[in-house]
Amino acid sequence: MQGVKTQSAIWLRVAFPLASLLALLFVIHQLPHKLLLRYSSHIFVLLQCLWGREREREQGGRSSRKWQQQLLLLLLELHGRQPPPPLPLPCSAQKLEARGKETKLLTPVMTSAANCLSGGSLFCSQAAMMLPKLRLHCVQCRPHQFQFHLACKLPDGSFQHLGKSQKYVLQDPVRPEVLIGILLGLQTIPATDGGRKWELVETVRSMLNSLHDGEISVSAYDTAWVARVPALDGSNTPQFPMCLNWIMNNQLEDGSWGDRDLFLTYDRICSALACAIALKTWNTGDKIVHKALEFIRKTMPKMELEDSTHMPIGFEIVFPAMIEEAMALELDIDYTAPVLQTIYAERKKKLERIPMNVVQNYPTTLLHSLEGLHKTIDWDKVIKLQSPDGSLLFSPASTACALMHTGNEKCLQYLNNLVKRFNCAVPNVYPVDLFEHLWIVDRLQRLGISRYFTQEIKSALDYVYRYWTDKGIAWARGSPVQDADDTSMAFRLLRSHGYDISPDAFKTFQEGDSFVCFSGQAGQAVTGMYNLYRASQVMFPGETILEEAGSFARKFLEGKRQENQLYDKWIISKDLPGEVEFALDNPMHARLERLATRRYIDQYAADDVWIGKSLYRMPFVNNPIFLELAKADFNMCRALHRKEFQQLERWYDESSLSMFKGFSRSKLEQTFYSAAATIFEPELSPARLIWSQCWFLSLGINEYFDYQGSTKELEDLINNVERWNVNSLGNCSAKVKILFVELYNIVQNHSKQGFLYQGRSIGGALREIWKTWLSSLLQRTKWKMSDNYPTLEEYLKASHSSIEPAVRSTVYFVGETLATGDLKDSAICQMMNTASRLVQDTHTDKVDSSLNSITIYLEENPQLTESEALSQVQALANKNMQKLLYETLQPGALPQACKQLFLNAARIMNVFPGICYRVFSFTDQVPETQVFLTVKESVNYSGEMTPSNNSNHSLAARNCFAALQRPRHILYNKAKCQTTTSKESDYSKRKRTRSRSQTRCRNREGN
Template sequence: MKMSKSVEVQHCAVQFLSSTTDQIEIRERNLQISTEAMKMKSWIETVKYILQSMEDGEITISAYDTAWIALVPALNGSSEPQFPSSLQWLINNQLQDGSWGDPLMFLIRDRIINTLACVLALKTWNIHSLGVNKGLSFLQTYIPKMNDEHDAHTPVGFEIVFPALMEDAKIMELDLPYDAEFLQKIYDERDLKMKRIPMKVLHEFPSTLLHSLEGLRDKVNWEELLKLQSKNGSFLFSPASTACALAQTSDTNCLRYLNEITKKYDGGAPNVYPVDLFERLWTVDRIERLGIARYFESEITDSLEYVYRYWTNQGIGWARDSPVKDVDDTSMAFRLLRSHGFDVTAEAFNHFKQDDQFFCFFGQTKQTVTGMYNLYRASQFSFPGESILEEARVFTKNFLEEKRAEKQLRDKWIIAKGLKEEVEYALKFPWYASQPRIDTRMYINQYRVDDVWIGKALYRMPIVNNKTYIELAKADFNICQSIHRTELHGIIRWYRESGLDELGLRQDQIVKSYFLAAIAIYEPDMASARLAWAKSAVLMAAIRIFFSGENCFAHHRRQFLDAFTRWDGRAMRDSPNSAKRLFSCLFRMVNLFSVDGVVAQGRDISGDLRHRWEHWLASEAEDLTDAQDHEKLGTEAEIVVLTAAFLGRETISPDLISHPDFSSIMKVTNTVCSLLRRIATYKEEGCDSPSGTEEDDRLKRRAEEGMGHLVRAVYRHQYSPVPSGVKRLCLVVGKSFYYAAHCNNEEVGNHVETVLFQPVY
C-alpha cells in the first residue's frame, strides 16, 4: 500500500533516528549544539542589557530632518545658523555619488528628498559649494527617474514636502527639471490629501499633517497650530516639522525639543523622535516570535507595563502622549497587552473605521499591508461580542488576500524581505491554528537584521532588528530540537516495548502524537509535561482502536473499565492478551505519573488522575448510536491539561480542582476539543460529518465560537483562583486540537520534518 505524504515523511524521520550514518551526523550536530549553548549565556546577557536600557528609542539619523534643523536661522537675529552642528553633520555625511541618505539601500525618492533638502540647506548658508554641485548633479540625473520606482516605497509625506522643496529650489534658481510632466502626479496626490484633511481641520484637530508642516508652512496659521504642539515641544515628534515651526515662531518649546535631539545625535536628527512605544512593542513581538521570550520574562513585563501606562480607549501612537493614534501601533499593543493579561478594550478600533473600511490614520488615502496585517493579527484575540474585531478580521483578511492575489504584498512603512512569507503564513494558519514551534521555525527564516523602515526618509531600528536575537533564536531552536528528537526516540521505543504496535497503532500516529505536544509546550524544563501529554494521547488512541475493533465486544470494554475502576489488573484475566498488555501499559503509566506528581505537587495525585481516566474510559466504553456518539462530550482534553499541569510548573490543590471556575474552564476546553477532534477525524477519513456538509459547517462554527469563549476565559482581566498557567495550558491544548483539525496530513508531515529534523543555520 502506498504511504501518504504524512506517513512517508514521519517514517523517514524515524528511520533518520536509527541509521548509522545519521547517528554520526547527530553526534557532530550535538557537538555544534554544545558550542552554541556556551555562547547562549553571553547572548542572553546582551539581550537583557538591551531590553533594560531602552529609553526613547534607538533610530538612525535622517539627513532630511537634519537639513531642516540646519536651515533654522539664529534666534538672536544674527546671520548664523541656530544649529551649526547640524550643518556640519550634512557636510560630513554626503555620499560618494553626491547624494544623502541610507548608504546601504538606494531608493530614488528617498535619496531625492534627502539630497534636495541638504542642497537647499547648504545653499542657504552659502557653504560647501562642491557638495552643493555634486548634489545638484545627482538630482538632475535622478528626478526624471522617480516614476521608475514603485509607489509602495515612497517616503512618508513625500506628496506634501517634495512640491514645497521644489518651490524653494525654484526661488533659489537651482537648475532642476521643474516642469517635468511626471511631477504632476505628485502634485495631484498632494491635492487629494489636502482635500481629505482640510485646513480648518488641520488647525483644530491633531492629524498626520502635523508631521509634515514644513511642506505647508506658507498655508498655515502658526500661532493657531501651537495649541496642537505635543507635550515634548515637537509637532507630532517630527524634527523637520518642529524645526520649521521654530523658524516661523521662535517657540521655546520647539527649541528645547531640537536642542535635546541634536545633543543626543551630535548635530544629526532622526526622522521621528521619540519612538519609545514602537520600539518596545516591536522588540517584544520579535523576541516572542523567535521563541526566546522565556529568557526575558521580567524585561518583557517591564516593557509592556510601560506601554500600558499610555494605552487609551482611542489606542496609541508610536510615542508616548501622541495626539495622533494609529492602527498599527494600537493593534500591536492590543494583541501583546491582552495576551499578557492587561485590561484593554476593543473599543479603540472603532476610531480606525470609516464606513466599511479600516485605515491606519484619519485622512489616509489608502491602506498599508503591515497596518492591516497587524490589525488582522490583533482581531483574532477577540472575545465573544466584540463585533468590531470580527469586522476587522473579515476586512483585513480580504484585503491581504487581494494583495496576495495581485502580488502586491509590499508595504509603505517597511522594506522587509520576509514580509510576503509572513503574511502568507498568517493567512494560511490563523492564530487559533498556529503553534509556537512552527511559528518560530518559520519566523527564523523570515526575520532580517537589515530591514529598513520608511518614514520621511529611510531609517533603521537597531534594537528591533538585532543580530543577537537571531543568533540566540537559532541556537535555542537547535537545542530544543535535539531534546525533542531524543524524546521522540524514547517514545517510539516505549511504544514498541509496550506492544502497542500489535494493537494496530501505527508508528506515524506515535510521531504525530508526540509532535502535537512538542510544538505546543516545547521548553526543555517542560519535558515531563510534554511526555505526559504525548503518552496520554498515544494510549487514548490505542484504547479507541481496541474498543472499536471487530473482536472487542461490550463485555470486553466493561471488563477493561471494571479492572481500571478497581485498580486491579486481575479483573482482566478473561480478556485477550492484547487487552491485558494495553491495561498494563495504562496502569504503569498512571502510576509513574502519580509518582512524578508527588515530587512536583508535594501530594498524592493518583486519585485525581484515575478519576479522569475512569470517566473517559466509561464514556468510550458506552454502546452508542452514531448520532449519540456524534453529540458526546469527550474529556480527553481534561486528561491532557490536568496531567501536564500536575507535572508542569503550577501547584494545583484539591480545592482548586473542585472550584467552579476550574470546572467551568475545563468544560469549555472539553467542549471545544471534542468538536475539533470530530472535525479532524472526518478530515483524516476524507469525508464530511455523517449529517453532511451543512452539519460540518455547523461543527466548525461551534468550534470557532468555543475557541472565542476559551480565549476570553484565559485572557479576561478578572480574578480567578485558577492559576494563569493552567488557564493558558487549556488554551494551548485547545489550539493544538484546532491545528490538528485545520491541517491536512501533508502539512503536518512537512511540519514534522521541518520542526523536528531540520536544524537551522
C-alpha cells in the same frame, strides 16, 4: 595499650564512614536512571548528613546515625515500600539570591541542590580551595516558573568536578538528575556553546533594561531642515551649525544622502534636495551642492519607474514645496520633469481630503509634514497643537519649520535635546518609545526567546499600558493622533498577557464598512491591516468590532495576495509576503507555537528598513543578536527534543502496544511533535513525555474500540480501571488485558513522578482521568449503536476529546502546585472538550460516523441542508474557541500555565483532525539560510506514511500548512477493521447505522 585504642577509634571514625559511603554509592549506581529524579532529594540529604561537618557539630556526633536511617528508608523504598514523606529542607536552602532578588525555589530537589551548590555542607573546604564561589543563577521563564543554571567564576564559565581535573559545562537548563549525575560522577556532560547563549541573553536583557524613548537611526532630510533654522539672536548664522557640518561630512559618493545599504529613488532625491537647499541657504559647500544637483538631475527620471509603495511619508506634500524653494534659490534642476506633475496632482488630492481649517485646528497626520505647508498655514493656530515635548507630532523637520516661523521656546528645547542626543543630527521622528517597546516584545515572542525576559517584557508592557487610551495609541506617548497599526499591536500583546483592555478603541479607525490606519488616509498599508488582523485573533465572545475588523483585514490581505502585492509602504522587510500568507493560512486557533517560531526564524532579518519621511532603522527591533539567540535556543531545544523522542521510542519498543494496528510509530511521532511544538521549554521535559504517552495511548484505545473492539471489551477495560489491580483482571480478552497493563504501567510511573512535583500522591487523580475518559467513550459507543440521537447539548457535554487524558495528566508537571479540587472545579476542561469535538466533527466525513455534531444538528433542524449545518457547527466551534481563550486569559484558581495547556490542546485539535504533520525531523538544525517547507502526509491504517494526493497540500507546503483546507477524516479499510468472530461485529452494526444516516442526509438535501 592506650595508643592502640586511640588508633582503633581513629580507624573506626575514618573507615566506617568510607565503607558506608561506598555502600551508598553502590546503591545509587544500581538505581535506574529514570528513578534518579524521584530519589534525588533523599540522596542529597544523605550526602549532606555524611559530609556535613556543621550538622555533625549541631547534632553532637549523631550524623552517622542520621544517614543510616536515611539509607534504610531509601532501601525500603527501592524494594517496593511506600515512599517516605518529604524530607525537611535545610534552612540555608530556602531562598537564593538571583540577580539581586530573593527567589523562592520550587521543589525540594532544586532546593537541596541549591544548598549544596551554593556553599552548603557538601562543598567542604577542599572544594572551596578548588573553585571560586558558585552561584545558582535563576532565569525566570514564566511568571510561575524559574529555570536554573550554574555559573562559575572561572574565565571559561566551566564547572570543575570534585576530585577530578576534567571540566564539564552544565547543560542548559540544569535538571535535578543532571546535577546529581555531575556531583556523583554518574554522568558526563560534554562541552557545549551554552556560555555564548547566556552572553546573548544578558546582552538582550541589557537592551531591554535600557529602553527609553527609542533607538533609531538619523535622517539627513530632517537634519537639513534643522540646519536651516536661523539663529534666534538675529545674527545671520545657523542656530544649529553642527547640523550643517554633519550634512557636509556625510554626503555619499554618488552625491546623495541616505541609507548607505539601500537605494530608493524617492528617499535619496528628497534627502539630497533638502541638504542642497540647506547648504545653499547659508552659501556654503558649493562643491557639495554641485554634486548633489548633478545626482538629482541624473536620478529624477527614475522616479517615474519607482514603485510608489515605497514613497516616503508625506513626500507628495513636502517635495513640491522644496521644488518651489529650489526654484527660488535658482538651483539647477529640471523643473519641467513629467514626474513632478504627477506629484503635484497627488498633493492636491491629499489636501482636498483634509481641509486647511482642519489642519490648523485639529490634530491630523499633516502635523508631521508642516514644512510642506509652511507658506499657507496660520502658525499662531498650529502652534497650539504642539505636543507636550515641544514637537509638532514628533517630527524634527516640522518642528524646525515651526521654530523658524514662531521662535517658540519649547520647539527650541525639543531640537536642542535631539541634536545633543544624536550627536549633531536628528532622526525622522522622535520619540518612538511605544513603537519600540511593542515591536521588541513582538519580535522576542515570535522568535521563541521571550521566556528569558519575562520581567523585562512585563515592564515594557506596563509602560505601554500606562499610555493606553480609549482611542488607542500611537508610536509615541502623549500623541494627539492615534494609529491602527500601533493600537493593534498593543491590543494583541496586552490582552494576550492578561491586561484588562477594551476593543472599543478600534471604533476610532472604523469608517463605514472599512478600517483605516489614520483618519483621512488615502490607501491602506499591508502591515497595518496585517496587525489589525492579528489583533482580531484574540477576540472574546460578543466583540463585534473585532469580528468586523478581522473580516475586513482578511479580505484586504487576501486581495493583495491574489494580486501579488503584499508589499508595504512602511517597511522593507525580508519576507513580508511570507509572514502575511502564514498568518492567513494559519489562524491563531490552529497554529502550533514552535512551528510559527521556526518559520519566523527564516523570515526575521537583522537589517529591515523602515519607511518614514526618510528610510530609518530600529537597531533594538531588528538586530543580529536576536537572530543568533533564537537559532541557538531553537537548536538547543531541538537537540533535547530529539533525545526525548529516542527515549519515547525505546519505551514504545519495550511495550506491547505495537501489536495493535492503531498504535503506530508515526502516531507516536505525531503526539510527541504536538507536545514539542507547544510545551517546548527544556525544563518541561517530563511534561512532554507524559503528554506524548497519554495522548498516544488514548488515540490508540479510541481507534481500537472504534473499529475493532466490542462494547463488552470496553466495559471490561473500565471495570479493570475501577479495580486497578493487575493481578485480578477478570474474564476479559487478551487485548483488553494488554491495554490495561500498559495503562496501569503508565499511570503508576506518572504517579511516582507526580509525587515529587506535587508533594502528594496524584495516583487517584490520574486514574479518575482515565476512568472519566473511557466512560465517555463508552457512552458515545452506545449512542452510535442506537438509533436514538442525544441532543446537541447532551452530546457535547458527554464528549471527551482523545487529548483530554494527556492535558489533565500533564498539568501536574508544569511547575505549579495544584490543590485537589482545582481541576474538578474548573470549567476550562469542558470548554476544551467542546471546542475539540466540534472541530473534529467538522472534519469528519459523513460516511465515517453516524454520530457527530452535524448529524445531531440536522436532527434538531431538519429544514437545513448539510452544508448549512456544517457552517453553523463551524461558527459554534469558533465561538467556543473564543470562550476558551477568554477563560484562559482571565485570572482564576487554576494557574495560568495549566490553563495554557488546555488552550494549546484545543489548538492542536484544530491542527490534527486526522492528519499527521511531519514538519521537520528531530535532527534538524537551524542553518544560516534555508527555505522552510512543511511536508503534509496522510496516515493510513497500517501506520505507514503516504504522501497525500490533495491538491491543496502543495500550497500548504509552501505556506507551512493550510489550517482551513484539510481533507476529511481518514477512511479505514473495512477488511482490516472487521473482527473474525461469528457474530456480527460492532463495526458492521455501525456501518448499517451510518448507511441509514446517509439516506436521511440525502433526503434532506433532496427536499
